[in-house]
Amino acid sequence: MSLVYAILDFAAVKWLFLVLALVMPLASLLTWAERRQSAMMQDRLGPNRANIGPIKLKGILHFVADALKMIFKEDFIPANVHKGLFALAPVLALAPVLIAFAIIPFGPTIFPHQIREFLDPVQLATDPGAPAFADAIRMQIFSIDFGLIFYFAVLTVANYGGTIAGWASYNKWALLGGLRSSSQMMSYEVAMGLSLMPIFLAFGTLEPGALVAAQGALPWNWGLLSWSQFPGAIAVLGAAAMIFTCLLFFTAAIAETKRAPFDIPEGEPEIIGYFVEYSGIRWGMFFLAEFIEIVFISSVITTVFFGGWQVPFLDADGFRTSGFVFPLPHGIVVLLQFLAFGAKVVLLSMFQLLVRWTLPRFRVDQLMNLGWKILLPFALANIMAVALIKLIAMALTGT
């Protein structure tokens, strides 16, 4: 039996579970949700017709139709493209995003022997080596101290996909798109990295699993309000700084997904973008990579700012507020926490769609201005401010 648990704890198995259970369904659904949500925002109905016989599901099946269409479409390769790089680019765009999911803690640690029991958090804290807690399955594929830095590094590689696609296409517009893609990546990667530093200052770690554990089940301890245990002014200033941090990171992250209002590499009205020569499922891979990036950004923001898989007031042994305990078996707790993570990710993804369909796109120079002259200085100032808050807080509490 413990062999089964060992297999379940194997990184590739967890990765498959994550990709098949969360990432792919959500990314595919987002392709439908984007059209449907934008339609509803513009007082239209959107795609609601695709069906298998009488099953319509409000048009959710459109993503199946889209996928089938892209797979069976002609895979046209223009005469002068660099064939190897042309074929490699979509993979380079898609793979890093899937790899980056390795750092996301998408659920609590599961103790298989305790599924039907009420977990004892005290025993877990004092004696984690007890036989009851053996064969634990950790719902995070890759737990490393430099977790968030790993994410920056890997997602940078995803940008090579766009750049190489532009270079290999032998097309001026595609090349322009590829260049824009890399310049945008360079401009916003800096601001993005710096905008997460306050989290490091607040929690002292960049390991996403540890971040979620440190945030705990109480919503006022989550990343956005992580200074609330300090008195008065510190808590207010801290909250303001953290909300500002979240805003900065969110802006830079949306820029990284290369979607409107930051869709300069694609630039639909001007240059169609780095995938102008692609068709069929190769183009579909770029498309899917974009949507998976949305899911990934939502996962990161959930993990860092919104408590990850934590459900408000739900401890490992049940709901718990001051003087009120509602015990739940370990299995139910785990299920609720999975669902909470999924719900937070879905809501944040929907918010990204909302942003994409509300704000007008930037010009290239406006984009560079925003990145270098606004986001970067503000991110630096924010680090200073949070460091100052931390210094005062440490002085006050005498640590």
Added chain:
Amino acid sequence: MSATHDDHGHAHGDHGGGGGPVVLGTSDRHPRVRTIQVVRPQDEDTTFLVAAAKGLGITIKHFARNLFLPLRKAAARSKAGAPTDDTWHNEIETVQYPEEKVTYPERFRGLHRLMLRDDGAVRCVACMCCPTVCPAHCITIIPEESDNNGIEKRPAVFEIDELRCVVCGLCVEACPCDAIRMDTGEHARPVEDPLVAIETKESMMARGIRSIARQGGEGPNWREHEPGSPSDAKHRNDADH
């Protein structure tokens, strides 16, 4: 700018107001060169963040309203400008076409129809006005002798090629008898075989209704006023064949 300004009379500082820009001064040399007050955008609109939040608020409002409130009744949506007293509906304007159809205005020109007499016979007297006026040459009429003694002719064949028809409505204008109309409110249907798009006398009569107009071309028996007898006329007709 070579215009010189005089600084009199720019005391009224309220801009907007609908009557064009506020004139601060007029040039001495040329009365049409004026200094006007430029209305700059408000601060809240120039800072991107506030404007973005405002915009997000608007789109969220629309999205939530369309997501959670029930659909307006199809009839209310398909009629342009139809009054909807019930405020608890969403704002979706989409008309789901094959199931719901927009009510066309009364003057909409659709498929042709041939109007009927009180006894159900075709009203057309084959006067050939409509094929003459038709700019697309899509009307074919072959007349025959009517068996009604008050009427000289009727169409034996009346065909309209709806693929050639440009829906100009001149045939309806030209008709002296109110025999052809385009007020069916139906589109020409999509067809796979072009021959199917040709409307025949029977198909257009099937859409026909009785006209309340006085029948033109109907009068006393024309055969009695002819120099020859009715049998003479019949003989002539036979000789044509």
